[in-house]
Amino acid sequence: MDWEWLSEFLKGMIKPAAATAVVLLAALLSYFQKLKLEGEMIYAIARAFIQLSVIGFVLQFIFNQNNSWWIILPYLFMVSVAGYTAGQRAKHVPHGKYIAGASILVGTTITMLLLVLLDVFPFTPQYIIPVAGMMVGNAMTVTGVTMKRLRDDIRAQMSLVETALALGATPRQATLQQVKRSLVIALSPVIDNTKTVGLISLPGAMTGLIMGGASPVEAIQLQMVVMNMLIGASTMSSIMSTYFCWPNFFTKAYQLETKVFSIE
Structure with a gap:
């Protein structure tokens, strides 16, 4: 041997x-x-x-390996772990782990497909797996915060939501402000990091390339792609999580599911 x-x-x-x-x-x-x-x-x-x-x-x-399954399987594993972790953060959201996993899967898959179709990255393990890991990790954090914040905001303002429902509003209309607030809070760190990239710190992908011998210009170009994909995947995943949460927050009669909000 x-x-x-x-x-x-x-x-x-x-x-x-x-x-x-x-x-x-x-x-x-x-x-x-x-x-x-x-x-x-x-x-x-x-x-x-x-x-x-x-x-x-x-x-x-x-x-x-030359089999595409060796790209898909690690990606699905990462999404599963991320969904479980994000669901743990939003533990009071019913089926939170499945909602988080589905949201992360949709957001990161759409982003990945766009990058491949636009020929930004080739569909090979060397590119897709590291890129997917970065996207899934960020989407996990944002999705967990979005779900937890949305549930907590609705719980804190149940009377306002119930009043809007009594006046004929749909669940989406009754919780529109809570959804917006949860998304803004969850996405703000990602956006702030993008604004200050290169000014306060050199991101990991860029630093790794430079230390590996790549030119700073090449490292910057890749980092631009990374920041774009992180914002795209995080935004789509967090928005999807709010849509997936609604059926668990309301009854079929468009009333708040009080047992969801009764737990501290």
Whole structure:
């Protein structure tokens, strides 16, 4: 058996291992400040080491395949995990995990298809999987915040919503302001990051390319594409989540489903 790959892997881990010195420093500071976070810090970095090592070998295997299923399956796995995580944030929304997963799937799939059709990215694992990961991660955060905020806002203003329904408004009309507010709050960080990109920090994709030897101009061009796709996927996913939430917030008679809003 050829163990050359293992030797190369271990050589490449010298610098990451050396970089754990800063984590140990943080753990020491936590200990002396009695924050009791040092155990969690060490656990987190050890878990990240294992997860990234495993995913590195998995991606190496996937990149060597020529079957499109090796693009679709990892993408669906990422969407499933993201849907579960976002649903946990909005745990009081009925079927929240499924709503979040479906919203993320729709928003990121549409964005990905547009990028491929416009020939921005080729449909290969080397491009699609990393790009999908960035989109799904951002869509997960935005969708979770949107769903939680929408449910909490409707709960806080139940009397206003019920009055609008009694006057003949549809669920969409009765909750229009709450929907707008939840979307604005959820999407504002993404938009603010886009406004300040390159001024406050150099984003990960751009930094990675520059450190990998690409020219700054090439790195900037890719980062522009990344910021565009993040806004597109996050916006579509968050809007879809509000549409998917409505059937769970209202009865068939267009009344508020009070049991959904009775939990603190």
